[in-house]
Amino acid sequence: MEQISYLIARFLKERNVDRVFSLCGGHILPIWDSLHTLGIRIIDVRDERAAVHMAHAHGELTSRLGVAVVTAGPGMTNAVTGIANASVSRVPLLIISGIPPRPQQGMGALQSIPQVDIVRFITRYARTISRAEHVLRELDEAVAYAEGHCGEPGPAFLDFPTDVLREYIPESLIDQMRFRTPDAAVIRPSTERIRAATALLTKSKRPLVISGRGARDAGESLLNFLDVFRCVYLDTPESRGLINEDHPLFMPAMRGRAMREADLVFTVGRSLDFQLAYGSRAVFPEAHFIRTGTTPSELRGNRRPEVELLGSPIAVLDSLVEILKDNITEPDHKWIEEMQVADRKNRENLVQKMREMPPGKDGAMHPYRLLGCVHEKLPGNAIVIADGGDFLSFSRIALTGTVYLDCGPFGCLGVGVPFGIAASLAFPDRSVVVMSGDGSFGFNAIELDTCRRHGARVVFIVANNGAWNIERNDQKLSFGGRIIGTELEGCDYAGLAQSLGVRGERIENPEELPDALDRAFNNTPALLDVMVTRDAVSPDSKSGLPVVPDTQALTVWDELEMARRE
Ligand SMILES: Cc1ncc(C[n+]2csc(CCOP(=O)(O)OP(=O)(O)O)c2C)c(N)n1
Numbered sequence: 001m002e003q004i005s006y007l008i009a010r011f012l013k014e015r016n017v018d019r020v021f022s023l024c025g026g027h028i029l030p031i032w033d034s035l036h037t038l039g040i041r042i043i044d045v046r047d048e049r050a051a052v053h054m055a056h057a058h059g060e061l062t063s064r065l066g067v068a069v070v071t072a073g074p075g076m077t078n079a080v081t082g083i084a085n086a087s088v089s090r091v092p093l094l095i096i097s098g099i100p101p102r103p104q105q106g107m108g109a110l111q112s113i114p115q116v117d118i119v120r121f122i123t124r125y126a127r128t129i130s131r132a133e134h135v136l137r138e139l140d141e142a143v144a145y146a147e148g149h150c151g152e153p154g155p156a157f158l159d160f161p162t163d164v165l166r167e168y169i170p171e172s173l174i175d176q177m178r179f180r181t182p183d184a185a186v187i188r189p190s191t192e193r194i195r196a197a198t199a200l201l202t203k204s205k206r207p208l209v210i211s212g213r214g215a216r217d218a219g220e221s222l223l224n225f226l227d228v229f230r231c232v233y234l235d236t237p238e239s240r241g242l243i244n245e246d247h248p249l250f251m252p253a254m255r256g257r258a259m260r261e262a263d264l265v266f267t268v269g270r271s272l273d274f275q276l277a278y279g280s281r282a283v284f285p286e287a288h289f290i291r292t293g294t295t296p297s298e299l300r301g302n303r304r305p306e307v308e309l310l311g312s313p314i315a316v317l318d319s320l321v322e323i324l325k326d327n328i329t330e331p332d333h334k335w336i337e338e339m340q341v342a343d344r345k346n347r348e349n350l351v352q353k354m355r356e357m358p359p360g361k362d363g364a365m366h367p368y369r370l371l372g373c374v375h376e377k378l379p380g381n382a383i384v385i386a387d388g389g390d391f392l393s394f395s396r397i398a399l400t401g402t403v404y405l406d407c408g409p410f411g412c413l414g415v416g417v418p419f420g421i422a423a424s425l426a427f428p429d430r431s432v433v434v435m436s437g438d439g440s441f442g443f444n445a446i447e448l449d450t451c452r453r454h455g456a457r458v459v460f461i462v463a464n465n466g467a468w469n470i471e472r473n474d475q476k477l478s479f480g481g482r483i484i485g486t487e488l489e490g491c492d493y494a495g496l497a498q499s500l501g502v503r504g505e506r507i508e509n510p511e512e513l514p515d516a517l518d519r520a521f522n523n524t525p526a527l528l529d530v531m532v533t534r535d536a537v538s539p540d541s542k543s544g545l546p547v548v549p550d551t552q553a554l555t556v557w558d559e560l561e562m563a564r565r566e
């Protein structure tokens with residue numbers, strides 16, 4: 001006989017899960033006890049939202065299944081933002097929760113709420129498991145849905161009445177097959193489609209390749225592809241770090257022009273969401289499309305391509321390399337070379353700008369000064385997490401080429417602290433730096449306690465402009481300068497860190513930064529509360545993102561879109 005709580009823990013163990021992120025509660029404590037018995041680490045946090053964010057970052061960075069265990073009722077509702085964020089970012093997660101025992105259901109039990117209904121639209125699978133003999137099957141199937149076996153990956157949610165967790169099941173009803181990790185499915189593209197794609201690729205004079213999350217495990221194949229096929233390559237935040245920032249074809253500073261001028265766009269595991277202007281003909285006026293991936297959003301979402309290549313990015317890229325390596329005609333390099341020169345120039349200008357940027361009218365340093373120092377100090381294998389409004393925008397531009405996570409397409413402020421903690425716990429020997437706006441830092445600031453208790457070695461950098469500044473700027477520009485509820489003055493984040501047992505320093509002068517960064521990296525966990533100016537207008541702010549234009553995410557694209565419609 002085996003207790004159900006133990007069976008759940010054993011399933012996780014067999015599936016290579018070595019840690020769960022959780023916050024205690026009577027409804028799930030039987031699971032906790034079994035996890036402990038089996039040696040699965042419980043990272044106990046201070047808010048369930050942080051637990052889900054941590055499971056998310058852990059999964060993204062390790063390619064293992066991220067698991068969060070949250071208690072019934074408010075534990076589960078606290079987790080909703082984290083689940084929604086993972087859903088939008090298409091991150092496989094397993095969320096396990098408890099619900100009141102069956103005999104009390106529908107009677108007004110403690111912590112009772114229709115949990116499965118609440119998460120239905122933000123999960124790939126959501127069920128209540130009320131019978132012991134279904135537990136193992138449900139776990140196996142939920143994980144398959146989460147991992148996106150032939151569908152969109154994302155969070156799966158299971159909850160268990162606490163009395164079920166306490167039940168026993170006979171060995172004869174335990175299906176051993178359910179413990180086995182299935183082989184990763186490889187979908188091979190058809191030869192005919194590969195030929196159609198190569199025909200378009202070799203004809204193109206201005207080819208642009210863009211990667212997304214579906215390409216995350218295809219770094220080597222992508223590199224081989226770029227060896228045989230000269231093009232302009234762009235990553236997107238969800239595939240940041242796949243190709244080294246020194247690669248000659250990686251041109252992050254040419255995004256706008258590349259989209260405008262490309263005659264062929266090849267997307268690899270990437271949906272055409274707002275960051276890629278929904279693939280609009282107004283924004284990509286010249287381009288044919290080839291799209292590859294394994295999900296409808298990657299293959300067809302928003303724009304049917306000329307060539308649709310259903311297949312796993314590794315298999316597709318390898319097949320293309322096979323043909324291209326023997327058939328490549330000498331392409332027109334002129335555009336690519338022009339783009340390379342302009343990209344290098346833009347990047348050098350940015351480095352220069354980061355060194356010299358003068359302070360704002362308020363006398364405080366520009367965020368680029370801070371980012372310039374961080375850029376110089378950061379080891380090559382560092383993991384960078386960015387969170388914030390303006391500061392996220394500056395960080396995303398300034399710290400290219402690193403392993404990187406941020407608020408994602410859900411724009412989910414507050415991920416920084418929990419993402420950083422999970423990253424450091426997954427990779428204790430690597431530097432992890434969280435670049436956070438002061439407003440964003442506040443959401444999960446209490447998790448500094450979790451950071452210290454679990455020995456995560458994070459450096460937190462808070463860009464303190466005393467404001468929700470990207471919104472404050474919007475009020476200045478669009479609402480007659482009326483500043484309402486967007487200022488956050490007088491917070492001492494270094495003091496807050498110290499009160500939670502994390503080393504904290506306030507920095508006002510950019511000259512102090514290099515030494516302060518050394519001290520922080522040598523005495524982790526540590527927080528630098530860096531006073532920055534509100535006068536800095538970030539790239540996102542300039543592009544109109546905070547204004548929320550009608551048809552596109554950015555004002556220039558919105559104007560092009562409107563012009564096309566007229
Ligand atoms: C959870 C959540 N609440 C509100 C917003 C809207 N929002 C986007 S950016 C921003 C300001 C962020 O301020 P801060 O982190 O201090 O960064 P700054 O712009 O000042 O650099 C806000 C409130 C959001 N995206 N997510």
Ligand SMILES: [Mg+2]
Binds near residue numbers: 464
């Ligand atoms: Mg701020």
